[in-house]
Amino acid sequence: MLDLGFVRDNLQLVRQKLQERGLSDQLGDFEGIDRERRALLLEVESLRARRNKASQEIAFLKRQGQDASARIAEMKEVGARIEELEAQLKGREEELRERLKCLPNLPHPSVPVGKGAAENQEVRRWGEPRKFSFEPKAHWDLGPALGILDFERAAKVAGARFAVYWGVGARLERALANFMLDLHTRQHGYLEVLPPFIVNSSSLFGTGNLPKFAADLFKLEGTDYWLIPTAEVPVTNLYAGEVLEAESLPKKLCAWTACFRSEAGSYGKETRGLIRQHQFQKVELVKFTLPENSYDELESLTRDAETVLQLLELPYRVVALCTGDLGFSAAKTYDLEVWLPSSHEYKEISSCSNFEAFQARRANLRFRRSKQGKTEYLHTLNGSGLAIGRTWLAILENYQEADGSVTIPQVLRPYLDGLERIRPAE
RNA sequence: GGAGGGAUGGGUGAGUGGUUGAAACCGGCGGUCUUGAAAACCGUUAGCCCCGAAAGGGGCUCGGGGGUUCGAAUCCCUCUCCCUCCGCCA
Incomplete structure (x- = not known):
């Protein structure tokens, strides 16, 4: 398998090497999917950071014997949103992984170019x-x-x-x-x-x-x-x-x-x-x-x-x-x-x-x-x-x-x- | 095939819903001491990912996956692997 970061940074090279192998371009809109994936990841992670912080506050309030129901209700919504985004993120990751799994290795520069x-x-x-x-x-x-x-x-x-x-x-x-x-x-x-x-x-x-x-x-x-x-x-x-x-x-x-x-x-x-x-x-x-x-x-x-x-x-x-x-x-x-x-x-x-x-x-x-x-x-x-x-x-x-x-x-x-x-x- | 038990950091092993990414011990690394070494003592010691020029910030991971919950190493389901006993077998 090729490295995801490498493919992202070297799309041109990967496309050219695929062609040298005589294979059709299986990459599709790799860049677009990856861009979406990263945007989703960023959003999910910042929401998760928010939830983690709130969880600590809830724990603190409860220990003090105070009412935390407002925070809990709020986090319930955040949780639902996270779940939604996670599903989308998983979809994008799956698409990328499927492409990556089926991508052949890149021929070494010393390998002669030829059809068969x-x-x-x-x-x-x-x-x-x-x-x-x-x-x-x-x-x-x-x-x-x-x-x-x-x-x-x-x-x-x-x-x-x-x-x-x-x-x-x-x-x-x-x-x-x-x-x-x-x-x-x-x-x-x-x-x-x-x-x-x-x-x-x-x-x-x-x-x-x-x-x-x-x-x-x-x-x-x-x-x-x-x-x-x-x-x-x-x-x-x-x-x-x-x-x-x-x-x-x-x-x-x-x-x-x-x-x-x-x-x-x-x-x-x-x-x-x-x-x-x-x-x-x-x-x-x-x-x-x-x-x-x-x-x-x-x-x-x-x-x-x-x-x-x-x-x-x-x-x-x-x-x-x-x-x-x-x-x-x-x-x-x-x-x-x-x-x-x-x-x-x-x-x-x-x-x-x-x-x-x-x-x-x-x-x-x-x-x-x-x-x-x-x-x-x-x-x-x-x-x-x-x-x-x-x-x-x-x-x-x-x-x-x-x-x-x-x-x-x-x-x-x-x-x-x-x-x-x-x-x-x- | 049947019955039961288990899987936590490099290792042993604690932890049964909230400052636990994780005690303690061992090991590793650095240091003090020493001519040197050992012992002793002190400190330190997971990986992956994202944002960022960097500093830094954040997320995920306690066998894998899924679920419950505001919150899971801890509760539930499922899969894999390991161990013990019975049966069978080279």
Whole structure:
């Protein structure tokens, strides 16, 4: 959420940034409503001041055993007037809050201006896509042929966009989770946390998923519980409402969770394979930082995520999302895209973002520079490190052999009892 | 699922309609004393918002929301969370 005072003082800028995102002007008569709001507030508060003073007089008169009925009658009227004005004030505040809640974050000046994914800017590439001496297969052919991936039975027990992993397939998924968690906790200084996979709506508001994006989520019927679309939601809200010490920043957390997405509106898009599922696993990196450090922290967080791909020796590129492709809460985002030989393209496998104080304001995440200092909003960042399902499929496709077997990347072998290759089941 | 109890400032905890934004204690900060530290003593110690150039003035907040009242931390309703007991359960 943007700061009310900031929006008031920078309406032009906010309007321009909205436009750069390719969004229509949702501000409406922001200034007018705010002006009315402040006029009402002024009047209500002065009436309340009057009532407070009179209340003391009434108390005094009563204690003296004198008659206070005249003052009481007078205050009865004042009270009614206050009530009237309060209702109006509440209406104005509500209007402003509704607008503010639905306003996206402002893109950072370094974010390229553009309409959509086509105008994202490639920042760097790593690794050389392998030259195949045969036609590389897609993972949705390789996996089932190896007997480690099964969409039919998943459809039977759940439905479309679910998968069942069998045997080594399941182990590979688990090995990837362990490998990523070990890397980030041992080499990159993150603290592992295991959060709830179900959250309340207040947490989803904190990260910016609500109120606008309820359709992307699974809600548990008859409750205020939602399945998490990413560990970002529970982890970012861990310190909601708290005031942290500046010395405790940055806090670097990493979490393995299942993630659940309704994928409403994506019908017909990437329906085959593991790319777009209702349920997948992910290791998420989350940082809470000082405002002045957040952009450096974004660079290092992105590098931490890239390290996973480098160690797995999967070719990838880094792109800076343009204004038109940027998520609602993000001020700046780098996507990591892994090479997929079957489709001859780079496919998103991680998204690393700086949210600046946008989520901090919504979730009330603050810090203090000194004991007697003022509280300030901290900055939040997160990135996938990595999406496990997509890493799994990238390994299958990039490490496949002509006979349909798949070589296990070196770094994963210790997690699989030294297994070097997945071969078709007998 | 059933029955009961609770939520007050950084912490413990008092306060059951009127100078209570809130006692006391602990903690924190500043000081006195000391070579230094401890102890002791003294002082100080919530947040948010509005008006204002500032000085200053005002408002709101005792888990959230609503109500009663001239006036609510205190009374009523409701929601959330926590605790105890019973049942069930990994």
